[in-house]
Amino acid sequence: MLGRTAHGLFWMCRCLERAENTARLLEAGFHMALTRDVATAEEEWRSVIEAFGQRAGYENKHGTYTGHQAWNYLLRDPDNATSVLAMIGAARTNARAVRNAISGELWEAINESWMEISRLLARPLAQNSVGEAVQIIRRAGTVVHGAMSGSMLRNEGFHFARAGTFVERADCVARILDMKYYLLLPSLSYVGTSLDTGQWDQVLRSVSGDRAFRWLNAGRIDARVIVEFLVLDDRFPRSLAFCHTALREELAALARMHGREGESNALMRESATRLSDLTIDGIFERGLHDFLRHFTQANNAIAKGIAEDYRFLS
Amino acid sequence: MYEADAKFDEMRAEDGSVRPAYRDYRNWYDDQKSNVLMRKHRDAETAFRRTGITFNVYGENEAEERLIPFDMVPRIITASEWRRLTRGIEQRVSAINAFIHDLYHRQEIVRAGRIPERLLRDNPAWLPNMVGFTPPGGVYTHVVGIDLVRTGPNDFYVLEDNARTPSGVSYMLQNRETMMAMFPELFTRIPVCQVSDYPRRLAKSLAACAPAGTTGKPTVAVLTPGIYNSAYFEHAFLADQMGAELVEGSDLRVADGRVAMRTTRGYEPVDVLYRRVDDDFLDPLTFNADSVLGVPGIMDVYRAGGITIANAPGTGVADDKAIYSFMPEIVEFYTGEKPLLPNVDTWRCADPDSLAYVLDNLADLVVKEVHGSGGYGMLIGPAASKRELAAFRQKLTARPENYIAQPTLSLSTCPIFTRSGLAPRHVDLRPFVLVSPDGIEIVPGGLSRVAMRKGSLVVNSSQGGGTKDTWVLKD
Numbered sequence: 001m002l003g004r005t006a007h008g009l010f011w012m013c014r015c016l017e018r019a020e021n022t023a024r025l026l027e028a029g030f031h032m033a034l035t036r037d038v039a040t041a042e043e044e045w046r047s048v049i050e051a052f053g054q055r056a057g058y059e060n061k062h063g064t065y066t067g068h069q070a071w072n073y074l075l076r077d078p079d080n081a082t083s084v085l086a087m088i089g090a091a092r093t094n095a096r097a098v099r100n101a102i103s104g105e106l107w108e109a110i111n112e113s114w115m116e117i118s119r120l121l122a123r124p125l126a127q128n129s130v131g132e133a134v135q136i137i138r139r140a141g142t143v144v145h146g147a148m149s150g151s152m153l154r155n156e157g158f159h160f161a162r163a164g165t166f167v168e169r170a171d172c173v174a175r176i177l178d179m180k181y182y183l184l185l186p187s188l189s190y191v192g193t194s195l196d197t198g199q200w201d202q203v204l205r206s207v208s209g210d211r212a213f214r215w216l217n218a219g220r221i222d223a224r225v226i227v228e229f230l231v232l233d234d235r236f237p238r239s240l241a242f243c244h245t246a247l248r249e250e251l252a253a254l255a256r257m258h259g260r261e262g263e264s265n266a267l268m269r270e271s272a273t274r275l276s277d278l279t280i281d282g283i284f285e286r287g288l289h290d291f292l293r294h295f296t297q298a299n300n301a302i303a304k305g306i307a308e309d310y311r312f313l314s
Numbered sequence: 315m316y317e318a319d320a321k322f323d324e325m326r327a328e329d330g331s332v333r334p335a336y337r338d339y340r341n342w343y344d345d346q347k348s349n350v351l352m353r354k355h356r357d358a359e360t361a362f363r364r365t366g367i368t369f370n371v372y373g374e375n376e377a378e379e380r381l382i383p384f385d386m387v388p389r390i391i392t393a394s395e396w397r398r399l400t401r402g403i404e405q406r407v408s409a410i411n412a413f414i415h416d417l418y419h420r421q422e423i424v425r426a427g428r429i430p431e432r433l434l435r436d437n438p439a440w441l442p443n444m445v446g447f448t449p450p451g452g453v454y455t456h457v458v459g460i461d462l463v464r465t466g467p468n469d470f471y472v473l474e475d476n477a478r479t480p481s482g483v484s485y486m487l488q489n490r491e492t493m494m495a496m497f498p499e500l501f502t503r504i505p506v507c508q509v510s511d512y513p514r515r516l517a518k519s520l521a522a523c524a525p526a527g528t529t530g531k532p533t534v535a536v537l538t539p540g541i542y543n544s545a546y547f548e549h550a551f552l553a554d555q556m557g558a559e560l561v562e563g564s565d566l567r568v569a570d571g572r573v574a575m576r577t578t579r580g581y582e583p584v585d586v587l588y589r590r591v592d593d594d595f596l597d598p599l600t601f602n603a604d605s606v607l608g609v610p611g612i613m614d615v616y617r618a619g620g621i622t623i624a625n626a627p628g629t630g631v632a633d634d635k636a637i638y639s640f641m642p643e644i645v646e647f648y649t650g651e652k653p654l655l656p657n658v659d660t661w662r663c664a665d666p667d668s669l670a671y672v673l674d675n676l677a678d679l680v681v682k683e684v685h686g687s688g689g690y691g692m693l694i695g696p697a698a699s700k701r702e703l704a705a706f707r708q709k710l711t712a713r714p715e716n717y718i719a720q721p722t723l724s725l726s727t728c729p730i731f732t733r734s735g736l737a738p739r740h741v742d743l744r745p746f747v748l749v750s751p752d753g754i755e756i757v758p759g760g761l762s763r764v765a766m767r768k769g770s771l772v773v774n775s776s777q778g779g780g781t782k783d784t785w786v787l788k789d
Contacts, residue, residue: 097540100551115363
């Protein structure tokens, strides 16, 4: 397979995953803001924007944080290079470039999602359409993954695409978690209050983890247990542990196909060992924010390693 | 009520009866409900959008990707008509191939005084690098598109030879797919020849042209300028259907005397490159130094026998419109036979007598730029305003050698489906021809292009023309 094609498949899935996660994060922010008064709602929107590292870009454009500005910035603003609209467009451009490496079904799933979402986001969204937009964007992710798993040959292209998905998902989930822990609470004295538990509930919902969490924990809402669930529980498909287990499998499959291991496999092993040695107590002792920052860095290093090992660019 | 406005209509004979080729189709059509057909018509467009069968238009922000209008009434050709066309095309294509070989070697045809030397001297597609070099298997034109028009039951003319990188074959295939999905019952009632094995035949034909040093199964790759090229869909489609890699210039480099593509395992050699970029962009070391679409040094590898480039560089010398006017002589010179498929009468404006005639009869003629393509830069006399005629008169006088003129042919019409039923529109036909040392192959079918506006003679997709499925009937 061409290095450029591998690169295209990897980024096709990263962009899709980024679009989906932006929508998920936005949904969490939207629900939190709905239940707050105007002053705190502003804080929450600031946190949402900051979680995706878009504060500078946003503040270049807007002096205040309002919901209308924030969701339109995240979803469709032409000045935001990582808006949902831009990411779906980039995913589709990548898919076009690698069309002969993906199944017709997958191409059509991506192309149709792009057609629907670009129609949906052609104009600024009013409050009462945000919920529907988020649902459609999330569903696009589900349809694409379904098409992939149901129609794609399990060749190296499939593994590059999946590696892109899990690299990006791990990054996004870490950002969502970081937003909650680091940014949302007015002060530490709010830990354990209804504001706190309400926010955790939204974080769970944003990763579709609320129901799974309730099954496992019978109604408890507690920061430690939730963090343990989202970081260490490798049964849940949006936990960091799950993403890195899956990523490690994809990279191992690639190494087997190529008959050699590269830098990315070594980095992956280190990261996996670090995660499996961790306990929830260890994470809190170290500080969640610090842990997440290091996790994100290691995750990025793996992505860079993949690009080098498989000659993504000349 | 369907009324043809041309002298010859593909479906309806002069006495008003349905021509034999269309009888079965017309019987079926008359049984259909118009609202059902209307719905199918809309479904087809949705299907083309969803599968992304579009072409890109440069410089149009609003519609970066456009659909080529698809018409669901097939253009139908009988088996005996097709046999006749096939013989004529084979004759013409083998003559073209021999002609190009001759031009880059002894130039017998010039020495014999059958074509003027200036045609070569002034030909921008002429490549000095090809002089004295014979491509693998002796093949120059691996894939050719011959544009045909029809003016009567037995009157087919060649309008143009596309010997460089003819496009449109993906539409031939996709139009058939769409028709089979929309009207499966038609294909059980009417015996239509298959076109679907074109990609397999193309792959085989290209592989048969691999350079002498190839070991094992030849590696074939399709070279595209990239996703913003107007024909990108076709490039991706053909690579996909052939199971070949779709490469861009940046994926390739020359190493150890071979052209190699950058894969996830390192560089792997390519044996046959089906390129869809123009000569000028093929090798920045030899041609356009600013181009990033090609591969530095590929011409050296080519000349040393390390790769096959299809179509061969420099092949364009044969499909210049000035050369076109000499095709009857060319066919005769190399095959020793009279051409089976006639040219359209052509006045070469470089010749003073012809120019005088053209200037006197401008309002009745079609004038084309010698190096133009895609329906650009042409004048259709009968449809032109006084101002347009005056402007062309000036251009012709200033640079006569840049133009040829032809009579306005009464192109045949073929029905298209409209809101108010069938309506006649002008059509042409582009069959696709494959050439390898093993022989010449023509898939029974082709791309029928159709003017979507009433009375219009312009069928080019860049000018709003549409396409339809082309049926060659079995005996």
